[in-house]
Amino acid sequence: MKFKLRYILLVFILVGCFPELKDLKEDDNLTSEVLLDIPSGFDFSTHRNVKIKITDQIKGARYDVFYYSEELKSKGIQTFENEAGETVSEEVFTNNILQNAVYSVVPYNGKSEFFVNIPNYIKKLYVKRKEGYFYSSQIISIENGVASYNHTGAKNGINIKAQSKALTTDALYCVNGSGELFTIDPLNGNQTLLSSMPMGSWTCTIDPTNKILYSIGKSSPYPLMKYTIDTDSWETVTDLGIGGPRLGFNSSDGFLYFSKGSTLYKFDPSTGNELDRWDIIGLDSTSGGDLDFAENGDLYICTFSGLYKLELNGSGDYQSTRISADNLPFLPTSMTFDSNDELWLSNSATSSDLIIMDIITGGWEYRYGVSADNGTDFGRTINDLATLTTVDNDYVDVDSDGDTVLDNDDCAPNDPAIAFKTYTPSKYGTGTVAFEDLWPSSGDYDFNDVALNYRAIVYINSQNLAVKLDLICTAKSHRSGNVNGIGIQFDNLIYSQIQSVSNTQIFENYLTFNSNGTEANQDKAVIIIADNAHKMTDDLTITVVFTEPLDTNVLGTAPFNPFIIVNENREKEIHLPYNSKTNLGSNEESDFIANSGYPWAISISHDFKVPKETVNITNAYNYFNTWATTGGSQKEDWYTDSPGNRNSEHLND
Incomplete structure (x- = not known):
């Protein structure tokens, strides 16, 4: 089955969506009729889980993995003064992913398998290998959701406790x-x-x-x-x-x-x-x-x-x-x-x-x-x-915390519980989950009612198991007049697998919590980031400590199962398409895709610029229609700042 979407965007007030009537102005771009033909089952996902498989029998070899994109794009003409004091105008170019580190590890027992969340338009990864003080690298392709690297070099007999090598x-x-x-x-x-x-x-x-x-x-x-x-x-x-x-x-x-x-x-x-x-x-x-x-x-x-x-x-x-x-x-x-x-x-x-x-x-x-x-x-x-x-030829690299990872490769050389970090969407980038909050009524699809920016850092031990998670969050948009809460559910964890949750922001009085900081009366582990997005501070870091180290594949990848709680009504949850509700969500069945074919929430592995109030996403992003109607097979980077993708006048900064 396919959804046939025909709608006329009208400028009118829906209290849950617009904070003040006086802020709204009629815009010719909001009254055009749009026809979309969206394939059944399309979940509007802009990213996917990729399994990275590294095989390396040499003890102590460290790997860093990055997104890789070959595409370079013009950012237009910029005028500036050079070192000679001359004013010049030059065209400036860009590639898609700048801040692209996602994963660091020393394989345990010669192997490492890890899932990372990668934008759909990324087809390759850049793998950097470090053995002692010697570096090598390779670009590997992602095929059928898997990226594999197999090091075939001879073993060098490194002593993992104390490595005598020239210190550079x-x-x-x-x-x-x-x-x-x-x-x-x-x-x-x-x-x-x-x-x-x-x-x-x-x-x-x-x-x-x-x-x-x-x-x-x-x-x-x-x-x-x-x-x-x-x-x-x-x-x-x-x-x-x-x-x-x-x-x-x-x-x-x-x-x-x-x-x-x-x-x-x-x-x-x-x-x-x-x-x-x-x-x-x-x-x-x-x-x-x-x-x-x-x-x-x-x-x-x-x-x-x-x-x-x-x-x-x-x-x-x-x-x-x-x-x-x-x-x-x-x-x-x-x-x-x-x-x-x-x-x-x-x-x-x-x-x-x-x-x-x-x-x-x-x-x-x-x-x-x-x-x-x-x-x-x-x-x-x-x-x-x-x-x-x-060069100091007498230098000895040691393992101070005894976790089998040498200090030079250990992100926490004095903490035996932590050796590496992984990042979603990347070490220096942020992702966005954006929501419409009028479900199940019709929305204006500007996706600015609640928009959460996030970066997830998972702390990994020397056995490649997850011990802790930091979520760095900012409510970049909360244009709704509702008091909306923001939470995540770990679909494969129960609340007892969480030792503690710290630094969440609870301002109101409509939620209850377990002693470890998870939400009470839930079968699965649920964390409330904030119960009022309007009051949430920027760059909020929420720390989740696990009771026992977890297989990262069981933990899953950020943004996990994010949702909003609409206007302090605990039963009214809105999730990404086809994601499950928590135990406290209403019994009403929903795949969180409107009859029109539009989602109620969308997740972007990018700092997503949300449309201005009442501006439909199809008017703000030129290729959203193409991406949606092809089931995501074309214009996979529709949301990036590549030339022609955006109508900047319709986007919030």
Whole structure:
């Protein structure tokens, strides 16, 4: 059977949906007739559970798993000032998933099997493997709901209690136009001022063998400056007569590589003589940025339009291939690879931020600085970065808490109950569950009556069992005039499997609870996040501790079975399509899909921008119809910020 939906959207008042009559205005977009033909059984899900299977017989090998998306999308033209003070307008590009870490683990007894909740449009995963201090990675496909990785390397006999390996320690050397040379510890963000430079600079790079830092002065005659790290001394090699923002040292040939605009130069660091030059093809912006060589010798360059890989083509030019530039809220002015081949960047600001970027996925995060929101503030500009790596061959990595996971891989090295974390929808992303609250009456399908943003963090022990759950929640929209509560049900757990629930927000007096914090008179474990969405605070962290460690497949994946309680009527629950009610919900049967074919709730693995009041979701999102009428097989990313998906004028911020 298929639902035939024909409706005329009328502008009228439904008390449960609209807080005040005076706020409503007639909109021509709300009076159009829409026809949808929705396949029977379609549950409007935008995400799916994927089973990740990792097989690795080498003890202590750690895995980190990320979403992977190859698609890059234009974010339009942005105008900004570059390092030279020039005002430019450039097109900025984006990929879908930036903040994409979902899963970390050391396989137990050689195996790990774990379910993660992944957006339907994600077809691949990026798997990073760490054995001791050695890294490798692979992109794997998701096939029939399963993504498998099998490591076939030989066993190396690691002693899990104490691993004797060379300890690699990095220091980030930084320069700026004010003539400051200073270092930053990448482990904690601590900075140390080293020296005043002969001239301020936009550039620096390090010859790691000889421990020499090179920098080019920012103004004419653009001296090539040389800093000997061991003796803390400066000298000028020569005046280059050319300046610019990008400088790198190639350890494989011992030469300096400098770039300005769309040209790449090679210089002899001992004399400053130009040895070669090439054109760079395909940069979307030629302003700002930096360049550096990865450990394998690959050359990367960033400009204000993002990160690129450079490769010589048949014409003797360097062809650029875009890696990432996802509507970056910062202008990259520097980059350096650390000993783990992770890419560090900084931005152009009075007090710069340090950013980590993955060169495979283009995902990034603020690590230090004001934007990292972790209490660090450098108070100075970082115009360029370089890495100096030192090695301690006598270092021993230990397992302080005795949980069989070495401290370097353990997210809680002093807590034997916790070793890893998993994230839904991702380490830095949020998901949204949005509800209409007029069930079973007709709604306006703007999905802003209650909208809950969430990130779930599951804490895993060394046996890959779940011991604790944090739910970080914000009621991003509560436009309803009703007093609505928000809860979740764990469909595979009973209340006695929960040891404690803390930090829920209970303001009213219409619910009862067990001593462990779960809702009373329920067969399954039910947690009430808040009993009044209007009063719920932002970034609320609810912690659920389990009585005994749980198989993660039994726990399930966030958002679990979320629901709202409508207007303090405990029997009136609204759930996602085809999800079951709790024991306290009414006996009235419902699949939570209206006769018109629309759902009463929708779950998005994304920070969903809800439509404005009375704006039907079909008017706010151009491809919702296509997605729904094809049963989700087309336009799977209809809700993302990809160009053409949204009508921003109809969306709340």
